[in-house]
Amino acid sequence: MKTLNDKVVVITGAGSGIGRALAVEVARRGALVAISDIDEAGLAETVELVKEAGASEVRADRLDVSDRAAFATYAAAVAEQFGRVNVVVNNAGVTMTGHFEEISYDDFEWIMGINFWGVVTGTKEFLPHLIASGDGHVVNISSLFGLVSMPGQSTYNASKYAVRGFTEALREEMLVDGHPVGVTCVHPGGIRTGISRNGRKTEGVDGPAVDELFEKKLARMSPEKAASVIVDGILKNRARVLVGLDAHLIHHAAKLLGSRYQDVVARGSRRVLP
Ligand code: NAD
Secondary structure, eight states, rough: OOOTOOOOOEEESSSSSHHHHHHHHHHTTEEEEEESOOOOHHHHHHHHHHHTTTOOOOOEEEEEOOOOHHHHHHHHHHHHHHHHOOOEOOOOOOOOOOOOOGHHHHHHEEEEEIIIIOOOOOOOHHHHHHHHSSSEEEEEEOOGGGSSTTTTTTHHHHHHHHHHHHHHHHHHHHHTTTEEEEEEEEOOOBSSHHHHHHEEOTTTSSSHHHIIIIIIIIOOOOHHHHHHHHHHHHHHSEEEEEEEEHHHHHHHHHHGGGGGOOOOOOOOHHHHHH
């Protein structure tokens, strides 16, 4: 895919943060946009921004990506309305902070339902349309934490590593089968969004301190800059897009250290984490 002009782009979790910035960025580059979220008020704000950015057609739906039946109905409706679908960005995601011993099965299933199954369902339901378009692309948003594990992030790490494994195999299959569909797995570092505040924490976690650490120290890049890096990655059909200097540095440091990175992270986190 050389340009987004006149392409139909589907983005989940577009009511805020990276999803919203992506919707605006693709609209600016000439795409027709289908956005969804569970947050209808946030989604309505994104619709206005996308229109201001010049989108010729915008469709907005309330969609919970963990609801498989609703996702199937949604994908069929989008394909029918636009007559084609070129790009799906499986972006909707949530966080869960706390040590594994404190985490319930319900919390684990909640995060996997959104971060992993939401991505699988979005891919499954849109893939036939992407193939039929003759020029398609799947973009799955993993995380730096889909490459490197952190204490307190076992559920999020599991969901984002799963997204990476799934997405990399899918890219290989598209190549083996000769389908006209590029596949990109995106690994952002800290991006200034409400993701920490919107996430769940176990009882033992000092939520405000975690949110403050994320928002004041760790989340360095704006969602708008992240969106532009991601779109450039799609247009270059990159297999993997690392977003932010932190993502590049931490990923490469962990690669150099091999599995010993886990001991280094454990020691460092005692000093940094609240
Ligand atoms: P955000 O909280 O601003 O946006 C996430 C959006 O997903 C919200 O609008 C929320 O309402 C929506 N959402 C939550 N549950 C949903 C559901 N069940 N169905 C549909 N929509 C739902 O956070 P963000 O930072 O923009 O996150 C976007 C993606 O980027 C996520 O997958 C996240 O894991 C990933 N990511 C973010 C960062 C970061 O530092 N912000 C880093 C790495 C990866």
